[in-house]
Amino acid sequence: MKGIKRKKLFIIGSSPCLLMKALILKDRYDITIIEKNSDIGGAWLYTEKFGMIMDNGPHLLYTLRRDLSAIYSFLNKEIGVKFQVHSPQPTSEESIFFFNTPEFNYTHFVAAKTEKRYTRFVIQLFQTLKNKFSDLIFKNSKYKYLYIEGGTYQLLKKFKEKLKQEGIKLILKESINNIEIIEGAIFLKSKKNIYKADKILTTSRLDLKLFSTKSLLIKTHKKEETILMVVYAKIKTQEKLKFSYHTFSKNDAFYLISDITNTTQQGSFDSKIISIAMNKNHQNTNITKSSIEKQLRDKRILPNDFVIEDVIVDSFIDKKIDSKIIKAILENSKGKITFINHDNLTRCWLSSIQNRYL
Numbered sequence: 243m244k245g246i247k248r249k250k251l252f253i254i255g256s257s258p259c260l261l262m263k264a265l266i267l268k269d270r271y272d273i274t275i276i277e278k279n280s281d282i283g284g285a286w287l288y289t290e291k292f293g294m295i296m297d298n299g300p301h302l303l304y305t306l307r308r309d310l311s312a313i314y315s316f317l318n319k320e321i322g323v324k325f326q327v328h329s330p331q332p333t334s335e336e337s338i339f340f341f342n343t344p345e346f347n348y349t350h351f352v353a354a355k356t357e358k359r360y361t362r363f364v365i366q367l368f369q370t371l372k373n374k375f376s377d378l379i380f381k382n383s384k385y386k387y388l389y390i391e392g393g394t395y396q397l398l399k400k401f402k403e404k405l406k407q408e409g410i411k412l413i414l415k416e417s418i419n420n421i422e423i424i425e426g427a428i429f430l431k432s433k434k435n436i437y438k439a440d441k442i443l444t445t446s447r448l449d450l451k452l453f454s455t456k457s458l459l460i461k462t463h464k465k466e467e468t469i470l471m472v473v474y475a476k477i478k479t480q481e482k483l484k485f486s487y488h489t490f491s492k493n494d495a496f497y498l499i500s501d502i503t504n505t506t507q508q509g510s511f512d513s514k515i516i517s518i519a520m521n522k523n524h525q526n527t528n529i530t531k532s533s534i535e536k537q538l539r540d541k542r543i544l545p546n547d548f549v550i551e552d553v554i555v556d557s558f559i560d561k562k563i564d565s566k567i568i569k570a571i572l573e574n575s576k577g578k579i580t581f582i583n584h585d586n587l588t589r590c591w592l593s594s595i596q597n598r599y600l
């Protein structure tokens with residue numbers, strides 16, 4: 243839209259969901275992204291472990307019923323990323339117990355909520371029928387779990403190139419502490435700068451100290467917090483791994499284990515990297531190489547000859563602004579602030595493509 247002065251939109255945070263929003267809104271707004279970390283990506287930022295760059299988990303796009311081809315074609319067209327089917331498709335304890343078919347896999351998440359086997363069986367049967375019907379409607383949904391070719395490293399690299407190409411400004415290593423609305427104008431304050439915005443798009447995971455208007459001052463320190471402990475194990479085996487992503491019951495020490503080697507920058511490296519998400523009740527137990535090795539042997543998921551070479555224990559703290567505080571901010575910002583609030587990137591991307599406005 244040449245010649246028309248576009249409104250200034252500030253996006254605070256740079257998760258892949260916010261990055262896709264930036265690309266969708268780029269023609270309507272003059273966009274600046276502000277990220278407090280030294281790189282973009284939020285929870286999808288890759289890390290360096292065992293001397294290699296890797297995803298911090300399986301990072302899958304998944305759905306039960308919905309056709310995700312709109313996401314694949316958008317990202318392929320806009321930034322040139324490709325997707326791969328997660329192979330073999332994820333399995334779960336429940337699915338092995340009943341019928342080991344792909345249709346039964348995802349039901350574990352639902353089934354884990356109930357203790358009764360009979361109820362679980364009925365739920366699984368229902369889900370399977372639902373899947374069968376949705377597969378008839380959405381031809382592309384037969385692959386339910388996909389990952390990005392090259393992992394989040396590729397995704398974020400391509401996003402960064404595209405931001406530059408489109409002239410979307412990116413400010414790294416700057417944290418917005420306060421948002422103030424003064425006489426209808428909206429200001430973002432960091433330690434170094436004050437920015438005047440027409441609109442703000444951000445996430446419920448925003449780390450903000452203060453929101454204020456002429457008549458209101460909200461300290462946003464109240465947070466809803468979840469801690470996820472993940473153990474990374476570097477393993478060696480001569481045999482082929484038989485799983486890619488496997489979930490356990492909620493009473494187990496592990497919640498899920500996954501082979502993340504395919505999204506790890508490997509070089510000449512010949513080991514496998516397994517990420518193990520610990521269930522809540524087992525996060526404070528003493529985690530050592532031998533305790534993890536013993537538990538993995540008990541599970542019989544890995545080939546018999548496996549040896550753990552090294553483990554790294556890591557934790558992710560997911561903090562969200564209290565929902566009542568978000569409600570108060572929204573009521574007092576007269577449509578100038580929009581929050582995304584989701585726990586699943588697949589759903590967030592899909593809804594962003596379906597609704598192309600702020």
Ligand SMILES: Cc1cc2nc3c(=O)[nH]c(=O)nc-3n(C[C@H](O)[C@H](O)[C@H](O)COP(=O)(O)OP(=O)(O)OC[C@H]3O[C@@H](n4cnc5c(N)ncnc54)[C@H](O)[C@@H]3O)c2cc1C
Nearest residue numbers: 255257278284285301302417418445448449585586587588
């Ligand atoms: C370990 C892990 C694995 C996951 N795996 C999957 C998966 O496989 N599939 C899936 O669909 N979903 C997955 N999710 C969920 C999905 O990644 C998240 O729902 C999504 O990334 C959340 O996006 P967000 O913008 O709300 O928050 P975040 O990703 O946390 O991003 C928030 C960003 O805002 C920045 N920020 C915060 N405050 C400020 C400030 N004051 N100033 C400047 N910048 C600020 C942060 O630095 C961060 O970059 C996973 C989540 C985690 C934690």
